[in-house]
Amino acid sequence: MIRPLDAADPPVIAATFAMIGWSKPREQYERYLAEQEAGERQVWVAWVDNEFAGYVTLNRRPAYPVFREHGIPEIQDLNVLPAFRRRGIGSALLEGAERAAGARVGIAVGLGADYGSAQRLYVRRGYVPDGRGVAYRGRTAGYGEQVVVDDDLVLCFTREGA
Numbered sequence: 001m002i003r004p005l006d007a008a009d010p011p012v013i014a015a016t017f018a019m020i021g022w023s024k025p026r027e028q029y030e031r032y033l034a035e036q037e038a039g040e041r042q043v044w045v046a047w048v049d050n051e052f053a054g055y056v057t058l059n060r061r062p063a064y065p066v067f068r069e070h071g072i073p074e075i076q077d078l079n080v081l082p083a084f085r086r087r088g089i090g091s092a093l094l095e096g097a098e099r100a101a102g103a104r105v106g107i108a109v110g111l112g113a114d115y116g117s118a119q120r121l122y123v124r125r126g127y128v129p130d131g132r133g134v135a136y137r138g139r140t141a142g143y144g145e146q147v148v149v150d151d152d153l154v155l156c157f158t159r160e161g162a
Helices: 009-019 026-037 065-069 089-101 113-124
Strands: 002-004 041-048 051-059 074-080 104-110 128-136 153-160
Touching: 002 089, 009 026, 009 051, 026 041, 041 089, 051 089, 074 089, 089 104, 089 113, 104 113
Parallel strands: 074 104
Antiparallel strands: 002 041, 041 051, 051 074, 104 153, 128 153
């Protein structure tokens, strides 16, 4: 079952991630809930047999300047717990976010090997690079600039609407 984030979810989500060693604090999901209530972000959570399985958000006010300036909502923070992967949950979460986004949607993906599955998934779903090169901490990295390969180094993609 996929449904919007509600007030009971943040502690469950944070505790579930903590059990597998991922640092995803409750406050992050409380912020997401407040942003959802303010109309800035939509959040969907997936449940399988009453167990939290994953989530995705659609940020209507993205930090990436190209998306923000062109009114492109950005899919962010797609996470599916390892025990629930390869069951179509990530695709189902993405489909809902893509439908809600409308005519055009953006997404950013990390460049490290940990993001390999996501990189392939987005290309299979029809996302194409935005043509501006890599971005680091929300801005395009310039030619010759040195950046750190971490979660903040991304390639931004767009896709025409669902």
